[in-house]
Amino acid sequence: MKFIIGTTNQAKVKAALKVIDNHFPGNEWKAEKVPSNVRDQPIGDEETRLGAINRAKHAAEKMDGWIGIGLEGGVRTIENQTYVCNWGALSLPDGTIITAAGAQIPLPEEIAVELRKGRELGIIVDEYFQKSGIRQHEGAIGMFTSNVVTRDLMFEHIMQLLIGQLKVHFYNQ
Ligand SMILES: O=P(O)(O)OP(=O)(O)OP(=O)(O)OC[C@H]1O[C@@H](n2cnc3c(O)ncnc32)[C@H](O)[C@@H]1O
Ligand SMILES: [Mg+2]
Numbered sequence: 001m002k003f004i005i006g007t008t009n010q011a012k013v014k015a016a017l018k019v020i021d022n023h024f025p026g027n028e029w030k031a032e033k034v035p036s037n038v039r040d041q042p043i044g045d046e047e048t049r050l051g052a053i054n055r056a057k058h059a060a061e062k063m064d065g066w067i068g069i070g071l072e073g074g075v076r077t078i079e080n081q082t083y084v085c086n087w088g089a090l091s092l093p094d095g096t097i098i099t100a101a102g103a104q105i106p107l108p109e110e111i112a113v114e115l116r117k118g119r120e121l122g123i124i125v126d127e128y129f130q131k132s133g134i135r136q137h138e139g140a141i142g143m144f145t146s147n148v149v150t151r152d153l154m155f156e157h158i159m160q161l162l163i164g165q166l167k168v169h170f171y172n173q
Contacts, residue, residue: 006059015155034058048074056091082112088158100161
């Protein structure tokens with residue numbers, strides 16, 4: 001089984017490789033930036049899910065016979081409360097698309113206000129915490145959970161949900 005991850009974001013790549021290595025040891029893999037064909041800051045489950053699917057498809061197109069992986073971060077609002085929302089997708093050589101979503105936690109209103117101006121969460125949280133590169137490491141989810149659930153751990157769970165469904169697809173196990 002060969003996998004191509006459609007990003008070079010460290011939190012996403014770390015999560016994907018951990019789960020791939022765990023379930024398919026000795027695999028071949030690559031990580032390359034690909035377009036998501038959605039906004040840099042997707043809003044809502046539909047746009048975020050579509051970004052993950054588009055990344056998975058574009059990644060798969062780069063390497064014949066390889067499985068494309070797309071991981072996308074977004075935000076969604078329910079009853080005036082804004083949450084992080086993350087999606088993942090696999091694109092298989094037979095055209096099958098497998099999807100899964102991640103855990104969600106609320107963001108403070110000060111951050112939601114900036115998001116409503118059309119800004120990216122990654123930039124806003126760096127400003128809010130006076131740090132740089134949060135999106136590549138613990139992520140907003142890590143900052144607001146005292147690092148109990150970091151961005152790579154959240155994506156790891158999404159990857160487990162994807163790889164688990166892949167096993168059912170291939171081996172019915
Ligand atoms: O290089 P790519 O793969 O695009 O990585 P990214 O960090 O930009 O991640 P996304 O495009 O998937 O996420 C869209 C935006 O949401 C931000 N984001 C989503 N979840 C986040 C989190 O937990 N912590 C920090 N930023 C987050 C992210 O930094 C982007 O600004
Ligand atoms: Mg991005």
